[in-house]
Amino acid sequence: MANTSVIRLEQVGKVFEQKKQRFQALKQIDLTVESSEFVVIAGPSGSGKTTLLNLIGLLDQPSSGKLFFNGRDLSQCSSTELAQLRRDQIGFVFQAYNLMPVLTALENTEMVMEFRGMAADKRRAAARKTLTALGLGELMDRYPDQLSGGQQQRVAVARAVAGEPMLVIADEPTANLDSRTAESLMDLMSQLNREHGITFIFSSHDPRVISRAKRVISLCDGSIVSPVSQAVEFSHAV
Numbered sequence: 001m002a003n004t005s006v007i008r009l010e011q012v013g014k015v016f017e018q019k020k021q022r023f024q025a026l027k028q029i030d031l032t033v034e035s036s037e038f039v040v041i042a043g044p045s046g047s048g049k050t051t052l053l054n055l056i057g058l059l060d061q062p063s064s065g066k067l068f069f070n071g072r073d074l075s076q077c078s079s080t081e082l083a084q085l086r087r088d089q090i091g092f093v094f095q096a097y098n099l100m101p102v103l104t105a106l107e108n109t110e111m112v113m114e115f116r117g118m119a120a121d122k123r124r125a126a127a128r129k130t131l132t133a134l135g136l137g138e139l140m141d142r143y144p145d146q147l148s149g150g151q152q153q154r155v156a157v158a159r160a161v162a163g164e165p166m167l168v169i170a171d172e173p174t175a176n177l178d179s180r181t182a183e184s185l186m187d188l189m190s191q192l193n194r195e196h197g198i199t200f201i202f203s204s205h206d207p208r209v210i211s212r213a214k215r216v217i218s219l220c221d222g223s224i225v226s227p228v229s230q231a232v233e234f235s236h237a238v
């Protein structure tokens with residue numbers, strides 16, 4: 001089957017306006033990410049990585065240009081349709097994990113599938129399977145404050161991937177992790193990408209993440225500065 005674009009941006013710009021200040025955070029971005037890609041958006045602090053991820057994750061809207069998700073022109077979608085797409089097709093791993101403190105690891109992992117209206121037995125089975133695959137089989141009934149930072153990060157990944165979304169977006173996924181945990185998290189995401197064909201888009205300035213990407217998109221001052229049409233292969237050795 002031919003590759004389908006998960007995300008396509010055409011001449012996308014993003015301007016933030018505060019009081020009388022106008023700041024162009026993204027400038028005329030052209031970018032296509034195909035199904036099953038494993039992409040890192042790299043660049044220095046302030047280059048626009050989070051702004052770009054927020055657009056790709058349908059959390060924010062461009063000021064100019066066009067954004068397509070799975071072939072759909074998002075400017076034609078209502079806010080309800082955008083919310084449904086986010087819920088059903090996209091998994092998010094936030095830097096701050098954003099786990100619910102009053103829910104166990106298992107309940108946190110089930111949460112997004114519950115929002116989707118999946119039957120309780122199905123979502124519980126999917127959450128158990130994913131947590132076990134992530135090495136958290138024995139810790140499913142613990143609350144976030146009973147888990148280490150790395151374990152919480154794994155629960156956040158489990159929550160993002162358990163419902164097998166089309167796309168997983170991770171903002172600086174290794175920012176708070178030690179080298180070993182960061183390495184195993186990247187192993188896990190590569191495996192999910194290879195075995196389940198889930199498309200991953202990360203933002204990072206961590207060389208450990210960038211070296212594992214199949215394609216790196218470099219941002220500088222809101223513009224893409226690396227070739228985007230060709231996959232860039234990096235050695236796995238850092």
Ligand SMILES: Nc1ncnc2c1ncn2[C@@H]1O[C@H](COP(=O)(O)OP(=O)(O)OP(=O)(O)O)[C@@H](O)[C@H]1O
Nearest residue numbers: 016017018023025044045046047048049050051052
């Ligand atoms: N809501 C906002 N209002 C005004 N300016 C903003 C807003 N969000 C981001 N910016 C500005 O846009 C630019 C890009 O920010 P962004 O957070 O996307 O960068 P980044 O590459 O993710 O940085 P970091 O690596 O430090 O997280 C920065 O100069 C930032 O100050």
